[in-house]
Amino acid sequence: MNVVQYGDWKISVDIEKTKEYYANYNREADQANRNFAEYCKSLSPEEKQFFESFGIDPVCCEIEHIGCSRKGEFPCGGYYLIHGSYLEHPKTEWVRLDEFLENNMEIDTPDPRVNIGIFQFEFKVADNEWDDEIPEMPEGFICVRFWCEDMKWLLDEPCEEKMYEEPRFWEIHKIIGNAIKRIKFIKDSEEESKQRFTEEFERLGIKSRQLTKKEVTSYKKEWLHHFTPEGADWKKVKKLCLKNGNFGVYLWHLFSYEIQKSKEGPEAIQFYNGQGKEKCILISSFDDLGFELENASKLSADIVEQLVDVIVIASDFSWTYAQTHEQDIGPYFYQKNS
Numbered sequence: 001m002n003v004v005q006y007g008d009w010k011i012s013v014d015i016e017k018t019k020e021y022y023a024n025y026n027r028e029a030d031q032a033n034r035n036f037a038e039y040c041k042s043l044s045p046e047e048k049q050f051f052e053s054f055g056i057d058p059v060c061c062e063i064e065h066i067g068c069s070r071k072g073e074f075p076c077g078g079y080y081l082i083h084g085s086y087l088e089h090p091k092t093e094w095v096r097l098d099e100f101l102e103n104n105m106e107i108d109t110p111d112p113r114v115n116i117g118i119f120q121f122e123f124k125v126a127d128n129e130w131d132d133e134i135p136e137m138p139e140g141f142i143c144v145r146f147w148c149e150d151m152k153w154l155l156d157e158p159c160e161e162k163m164y165e166e167p168r169f170w171e172i173h174k175i176i177g178n179a180i181k182r183i184k185f186i187k188d189s190e191e192e193s194k195q196r197f198t199e200e201f202e203r204l205g206i207k208s209r210q211l212t213k214k215e216v217t218s219y220k221k222e223w224l225h226h227f228t229p230e231g232a233d234w235k236k237v238k239k240l241c242l243k244n245g246n247f248g249v250y251l252w253h254l255f256s257y258e259i260q261k262s263k264e265g266p267e268a269i270q271f272y273n274g275q276g277k278e279k280c281i282l283i284s285s286f287d288d289l290g291f292e293l294e295n296a297s298k299l300s301a302d303i304v305e306q307l308v309d310v311i312v313i314a315s316d317f318s319w320t321y322a323q324t325h326e327q328d329i330g331p332y333f334y335q336k337n338s
């Protein structure tokens with residue numbers, strides 16, 4: 001264990017276990033993360049030393065942001081996990097900056113934040129700060145949240161999300177806090193879905209293997225590659241069917257927007273139930289859950305409907321069945337060369 005100290009924060013860190021965590025980290029490859037990774041290619045010595053002292057891989061995080069300004073400013077933030085424990089930390093209560101500043105109140109508590117280069121770090125301490133604003137942590141880990149007010153847009157490609165009205169600086173805490181709460185909600189929802197799916201597979205005698213997040217993303221892209229008709233507007237297809245930072249993005253939009261013609265409703269159910277399903281893939285539309293299934297003949301359309309908004313795919317991509325969450329849309333079945 002190494003002892004690291006920044007300001008009044010003294011932390012015992014297991015660097016090797018922290019590095020092991022980041023070695024198995026799968027990050028999103030969206031614009032915000034790629035822009036942040038571009039900055040990390042040229043960290044200042046001070047910034048680089050901070051990350052190395054904890055064993056953190058700086059690009060391994062999910063960036064939250066408020067868009068790019070007309071001047072090319074791209075304020076953003078996120079959080080890191082560190083395997084370790086606090087030896088000493090400031091004895092301060094967490095202050096809601098938005099409440100104080102909007103009401104012209106004075107803040108007389110010490111500032112516990114640590115400023116390193118363009119990074120402003122905030123360490124989480126139980127019962128002291130923002131326990132409800134971070135995802136559940138693995139045992140033995142602590143969390144440090146960061147904000148980069150002076151980040152710039154560095155990619156050659158234009159930023160897809162614009163900052164039309166620049167927020168007052170205390171409003172940024174609200175924005176980032178809400179984003180982190182959303183991440184926690186998604187992770188909690190994913191855990192509930194995982195339990196529901198695995199219990200149903202066990203009840204039906206279906207052998208299953210949970211896919212990694214990276215595998216789920218790969219299957220979604222391959223699904224579009226196999227089932228998108230030749231000559232379709234690929235940019236439109238990706239916007240409708242893959243994640244783009246907004247809600248309401250589902251693979252089955254390929255059928256609901258009639259980009260690909262398919263069987264729908266009772267006819268789709270009939271064709272799906274007629275498939276053998278010895279080996280197939282099931283992917284949830286609401287989160288990054290997916291499973292490889294064997295001996296799934298009992299996975300009937302009635303069962304799939306109860307699982308809510310999932311895609312079932314033949315292991316050879318010869319057919320697919322899409323159950324939506326809408327009562328008057330779908331389900332859809334499509335089979336190649338049918």
